[in-house]
Amino acid sequence: MKYRQLTKEQFESLHEEFARFLATQSIDVNEWTQIKKENNKVAEDVMNVFSDVVWDDVLTKTKYVEHFSKTSVNLFKFDEIEIHRIAIKINWDINLLEQNGFEWLMKNPMDNSVDIFKGSKPYTSERNLEIFDLLEKGSSLSKGEIFEYFNKLIS
Known part of the structure; x- marks a missing residue:
């Protein structure tokens, strides 16, 4: 397996796509039910x-x-x-995980307490x-709005 198995919730949300996938493998609903009952290893392999x-x-489309x-x-x-990476560090007691902390950063990106670093590297x-x-x-x-906002600021 290249990544990890989808969660139960992810499988449930993709049930139609999974049904189409099974069809491309020539597995119908009755056969899938039987595989799940009788051969858990094969069922796991198909799900993987x-x-x-x-x-x-998803990852190929990710930018x-x-x-x-x-x-x-x-x-x-x-x-x-x-x-390409932009790393931002705030050097005072603020919580960027809270709305007001994030809004402060977006309004004050060039404040002396904000360090911004930019770099790129090839894939390893x-x-x-x-x-x-x-x-x-x-x-x-x-969607990249925050990356592009800071990229314009520091370019």
Whole structure:
């Protein structure tokens, strides 16, 4: 398995896609019910393959990821050959996880208490695996507005 199996909730939300996937594997509803009852290993293998297909699709489409903590933000942009990162550190007691802390940062990005660093690096492994790793460590998919806002400010 390349990534990890989807959660029960993710499978439930993708039940139609999973049914189509089973159909492409020539597995109908009755056969799937029988496989789940009689051969748990085969059922797990099918679910793992579907999970990898879903993750690959999501990760291939991903262009931005962000990770917020109380006093820092890491913004990532993924292109074909490099990861671009903007790291923001607040040097006073503020909580960026709260609305008022985030709003303060957006209104005061050039304040003396804000350190902003920018860098890029080539992928050290497969692009999608690096994105997946960031997601598993607590990052979230993003539309990229915050990355592009700070990228314009510091360019």
